[in-house]
Amino acid sequence: MTRPITKTVNVPVADGDGERYTLKMGPQHPATHGVLRVDLELDGETIIKCSPHVGYLHRGFDKIAENRTYAQSLILTDRLDYIAAMANNVGYCVAVEKLLGISVPLRAKYIRTIVCEMSRIASHLLWLATHALDIGAMTVFLYCFREREVLLDLFEELCGARLTFSYPRIGGVRQDVTKNFVDVLQRFVADFPMHIEEYETLIDTNRIWLKRTVGIGVLSASEALELGLTGACLRGSGVDYDIRKHRPYDAYDLVDFEVPISDDGDIYARYRCRMEELHQSGRIIQQCIDQLPPGSIISEDAPDLVMPLHGQRKVEAGSSSYGTGLIRLLEEKEHFPVGDIYVSTEVPKGELGFYFISDGSGRPYRMHMRSPSFIHISALPALAEGSMIADLIANIGTLDVVLGECDR
Amino acid sequence: MHVLIILIEILVLFAVIMLHVAYATYFERKIIGHMQVRMGPMRIGWHGLLQPIADGIKSFFKEDIVPEQADVVTFRAAPIICLTAMLTSLAVLPFAKGWVLANINIGLLFLFAMSSLSSYGVILAGWASNSKYTFLGGLRSMAQVISYEVAMGLSLVGVMMLSGTLNLTKIVEVQGGSFGGMYIFPQIIAFFVFFIAMLAETNRVPFDLPEAETELVSGYATEYSGMRYAIFFMAEYIGMMVMASIGTICFLGGWNGPFEVTIFPPFWFVVKVYAFMFVFIWIRATLPRYRYDQLMTIGWKLLIPLALGNIVLTGFIKAFTG
Amino acid sequence: MESMEIAEKLQDHFSEEVLDICDFHGQVGVVVKRERIVDILRWLRDSPEIKMDHFMDLCGVDNKKRQGKNLLRLEVVYNLYSIPLRHSIRIRAQVPENDASIDTSTDLWCGASWHERECYDLMGISFNDHPNMRRVLLPDDWSGHPLRKEYPLKGREEWSGLEKLKHKVVKLQEFGLSDGTLRTKAERSQTKGNEKS
Numbered sequence: 001m002t003r004p005i006t007k008t009v010n011v012p013v014a015d016g017d018g019e020r021y022t023l024k025m026g027p028q029h030p031a032t033h034g035v036l037r038v039d040l041e042l043d044g045e046t047i048i049k050c051s052p053h054v055g056y057l058h059r060g061f062d063k064i065a066e067n068r069t070y071a072q073s074l075i076l077t078d079r080l081d082y083i084a085a086m087a088n089n090v091g092y093c094v095a096v097e098k099l100l101g102i103s104v105p106l107r108a109k110y111i112r113t114i115v116c117e118m119s120r121i122a123s124h125l126l127w128l129a130t131h132a133l134d135i136g137a138m139t140v141f142l143y144c145f146r147e148r149e150v151l152l153d154l155f156e157e158l159c160g161a162r163l164t165f166s167y168p169r170i171g172g173v174r175q176d177v178t179k180n181f182v183d184v185l186q187r188f189v190a191d192f193p194m195h196i197e198e199y200e201t202l203i204d205t206n207r208i209w210l211k212r213t214v215g216i217g218v219l220s221a222s223e224a225l226e227l228g229l230t231g232a233c234l235r236g237s238g239v240d241y242d243i244r245k246h247r248p249y250d251a252y253d254l255v256d257f258e259v260p261i262s263d264d265g266d267i268y269a270r271y272r273c274r275m276e277e278l279h280q281s282g283r284i285i286q287q288c289i290d291q292l293p294p295g296s297i298i299s300e301d302a303p304d305l306v307m308p309l310h311g312q313r314k315v316e317a318g319s320s321s322y323g324t325g326l327i328r329l330l331e332e333k334e335h336f337p338v339g340d341i342y343v344s345t346e347v348p349k350g351e352l353g354f355y356f357i358s359d360g361s362g363r364p365y366r367m368h369m370r371s372p373s374f375i376h377i378s379a380l381p382a383l384a385e386g387s388m389i390a391d392l393i394a395n396i397g398t399l400d401v402v403l404g405e406c407d408r
Numbered sequence: 409m410h411v412l413i414i415l416i417e418i419l420v421l422f423a424v425i426m427l428h429v430a431y432a433t434y435f436e437r438k439i440i441g442h443m444q445v446r447m448g449p450m451r452i453g454w455h456g457l458l459q460p461i462a463d464g465i466k467s468f469f470k471e472d473i474v475p476e477q478a479d480v481v482t483f484r485a486a487p488i489i490c491l492t493a494m495l496t497s498l499a500v501l502p503f504a505k506g507w508v509l510a511n512i513n514i515g516l517l518f519l520f521a522m523s524s525l526s527s528y529g530v531i532l533a534g535w536a537s538n539s540k541y542t543f544l545g546g547l548r549s550m551a552q553v554i555s556y557e558v559a560m561g562l563s564l565v566g567v568m569m570l571s572g573t574l575n576l577t578k579i580v581e582v583q584g585g586s587f588g589g590m591y592i593f594p595q596i597i598a599f600f601v602f603f604i605a606m607l608a609e610t611n612r613v614p615f616d617l618p619e620a621e622t623e624l625v626s627g628y629a630t631e632y633s634g635m636r637y638a639i640f641f642m643a644e645y646i647g648m649m650v651m652a653s654i655g656t657i658c659f660l661g662g663w664n665g666p667f668e669v670t671i672f673p674p675f676w677f678v679v680k681v682y683a684f685m686f687v688f689i690w691i692r693a694t695l696p697r698y699r700y701d702q703l704m705t706i707g708w709k710l711l712i713p714l715a716l717g718n719i720v721l722t723g724f725i726k727a728f729t730g
Numbered sequence: 731m732e733s734m735e736i737a738e739k740l741q742d743h744f745s746e747e748v749l750d751i752c753d754f755h756g757q758v759g760v761v762v763k764r765e766r767i768v769d770i771l772r773w774l775r776d777s778p779e780i781k782m783d784h785f786m787d788l789c790g791v792d793n794k795k796r797q798g799k800n801l802l803r804l805e806v807v808y809n810l811y812s813i814p815l816r817h818s819i820r821i822r823a824q825v826p827e828n829d830a831s832i833d834t835s836t837d838l839w840c841g842a843s844w845h846e847r848e849c850y851d852l853m854g855i856s857f858n859d860h861p862n863m864r865r866v867l868l869p870d871d872w873s874g875h876p877l878r879k880e881y882p883l884k885g886r887e888e889w890s891g892l893e894k895l896k897h898k899v900v901k902l903q904e905f906g907l908s909d910g911t912l913r914t915k916a917e918r919s920q921t922k923g924n925e926k927s
Binding site: 353 | 755797
């Protein structure tokens with residue numbers, strides 16, 4: 001027995017003018033890169049209204065950090081942008097060092113610059129892979145993973161983890177680099193431009209790729225600034241803003257690199273910017289390897305525990321466990337200043353800022369993270385409204401969002 | 409007795425084609441795997457040779473989920489419509505001289521009719537699933553099939569004019585006498601149009617909009633699972649084969665080849681079909697996906713005028729050269 | 731321009747509004763009243779020698795346990811940066827507890843919209859004339875603002891949608907997908923402990 005089709009099928013849901021209907025995209029959708037939900041109001045395939053909803057991954061890092069010591073909160077930053085956790089770790093450490101007035105040994109600075117750029121390459125590769133896959137170019141996806149794998153293996157050798165590293169420490173890094181690490185990395189950096197060329201042969205001048213990206217999702221410089229975009233999204237619109245140049249941290253003022261900028265402001269411009277950044281990251285790593293000075297890898301006055309093998313300080317005698325010893329060590333330190341500070345670093349996604357208020361205790365009075373993905377998602381309606389569903393997918397891809405960072 | 413022979417013939421063809429479909433998936437996965445610096449299926453059998461069979465068994469025993477809000481009858485019927493239409497069109501394909509189930513005079517038209525019919529399956533599947541994603545997939549499929557069917561039909565008019573028949577066997581035979589034994593040389597424009605329209609008709613990359621997995625999450629097939637999903641898959645692969653066969657018959661000279669393989673007459677036919685299939689797969693590994701409106705633009709503004717122009721050109725040449 | 735100079739200029743311009751200027755590690759924060767915050771921000775953005783065109787960050791702070799003169803219960807912190815001139819400043823607008831609201835800056839930077847929504851969501855400061863003043867990270871039916879100092883770390887109660895979820899779990903039982911009970915994290919660890927003992 002059949003039921004009348006018109007009654008069972010309720011799409012499209014007609015509202016007032018009978019033409020529009022809503023489509024809920026996500027939180028489980030392959031193109032939303034995590035648990036982003038986008039509510040679309042559609043007329044045919046044209047997006048009339050687009051409203052992103054986030055928060056599915058909210059873990060309350062701001063609140064948790066208020067109840068932890070500075071060193072303990074480091075692991076929270078691993079879980080922000082899990083594609084490039086190393087860059088977040090470094091960003092956090094740089095901020096806390098500035099707050100506590102700790103100076104970092106030069107070798108540690110160089111090592112941190114290396115791992116930062118490695119994670120930038122890893123992140124951009126994943127971005128390129130998924131962005132291309134969203135637009136339908138499947139092969140680029142697997143090519144990118146081939147190179148990303150090398151980087152993850154290197155990270156594993158460096159600190160034993162492939163996703164959540166917690167390798168940089170407040171005042172330095174946890175372990176020194178090995179010789180093999182340097183050798184493999186050097187080989188990787190030497191070969192990398194060739195691999196970039198491989199990706200570019202597949203899509204760079206591909207007619208379909210151009211049709212899907214040129215002139216789509218256009219933002220002028222002033223619009224991009226007003227929307228608060230940072231990173232490659234802002235530079236793709238022609239604004240010369242790279243924190244590595246504007247407010248250099250670690251060893252960025254000691255190496256030579258360029259900041260790629262494009263004036264077009266469309267998806268293709270942002271794609272080109274990121275591809276150029278890959279080249280520049282390789283250059284930075286090469287210079288850092290060449291210049292890597294000998295010396296200590298962690299500051300003497302770091303409020304952190306290093307493995308006794310590497311540092312001189314030992315866990316205080318009498319402390320029953322590692323954890324309590326750590327907390328005591330931190331809370332007894334007298335020179336925690338009173339004040340507030342905002343420090344941002346250039347992570348692959350954009351500007352990751354940490355705002356700390358210290359009240360003189362060993363724990364932050366308030367920690368706020370300015371995550372680029374959060375702001376980038378809020379710019380999605382500006383990019384997508386008026387375009388088609390397929391362009392929405394390309395726009396989500398071009399903003400390069402990670403929901404772990406967005407929701408915190 | 410005659411009926412029995414035909415039944416046996418049908419059964420043999422069906423079995424052979426099904427086996428081909430199974431191994432066409434393997435073929436695709438292996439080729440695409442190697443193009444993408446990976447191995448493709450490796451686990452089941454030597455180099456994954458038994459993988460298609462394992463997949464078949466798996467999908468056969470999977471739970472057949474029908475969404476609560478779906479129109480059950482249409483939902484169940486849709487994949488069958490797809491598969492039946494595609495299988496029926498196999499009946500008129502001449503694999504070699506005399507190797508054809510139904511040698512009808514309107515073979516080419518019959519093929520068109522069947523391929524349009526199979527798109528009903530897609531549209532109904534999108535409609536009956538009662539999900540917005542599948543519905544959009546169905547809509548896209550409808551628009552795509554309508555616009556590309558026209559281009560495809562027009563592109564083959566040139567072939568009809570040259571051969572003067574719609575009977576597929578005769579087209580191949582007449583073609584053998586032409587330059588190079590293939591209509592691809594005099595009909596290069598038509599072949600170009602046909603090739604693109606063929607990709608669109610079979611919903612392959614770069615025109616796989618109805619099932620675009622990153623936009624519509626497999627489009628019309630989102631709500632299907634188990635065997636019914638596998639039936640859509642089979643229909644798609646048979647569709648690819650049928651389209652490759654039309655291309656082979658109308659443009660590449662069918663079973664004719666540089667020399668005759670007497671033990672297996674369809675040898676050249678199979679080689680050409682597989683060459684087509686390889687190009688299908690090659691394109692899938694290389695190209696991104698078009699947007700919906702761009703697809704329409706190509707169909708209406710490029711392919712149809714080209715095909716019309718080709719008809720006029722062919723007509724003129726035929727009129728002047730007699 | 732040095733941040734201190736900007737702060738002094740700001741004080742000259744808005745002498746009524748500026749309550750205090752504090753300097754820490756070279757970063758200057760200007761404590762201001764909330765009433766003319768939009769004017770202050772507009773002046774910082776538009777005056778040609780300052781040109782704060784990049785809205786870096788906005789966040790809410792609960793001053794309940796914090797010492798300092800001129801501080802009210804709540805505070806909204808704006809971090810601004812000038813890309814062409816490469817200087818930055820921090821504006822700290824004081825918001826009283828009994829009327830936790832401040833004017834929106836979305837007219838100046840539309841990118842501030844989600845910053846403000848987050849501030850409302852987690853800190854409970856609402857922004858007047860904001861186009862879409864709803865929660866952004868937490869569910870719409872959440873009660874309370876977690877970043878207030880009196881809000882306990884583990885939360886006050888279970889989320890109100892939990893009961894509904896429990897009903898769904900019972901319903902799923904029909905299909906053999908669940909044992910019919912939905913446990914909270916605390917309950918889970920409790921049962922685990924019981925099993926161990």
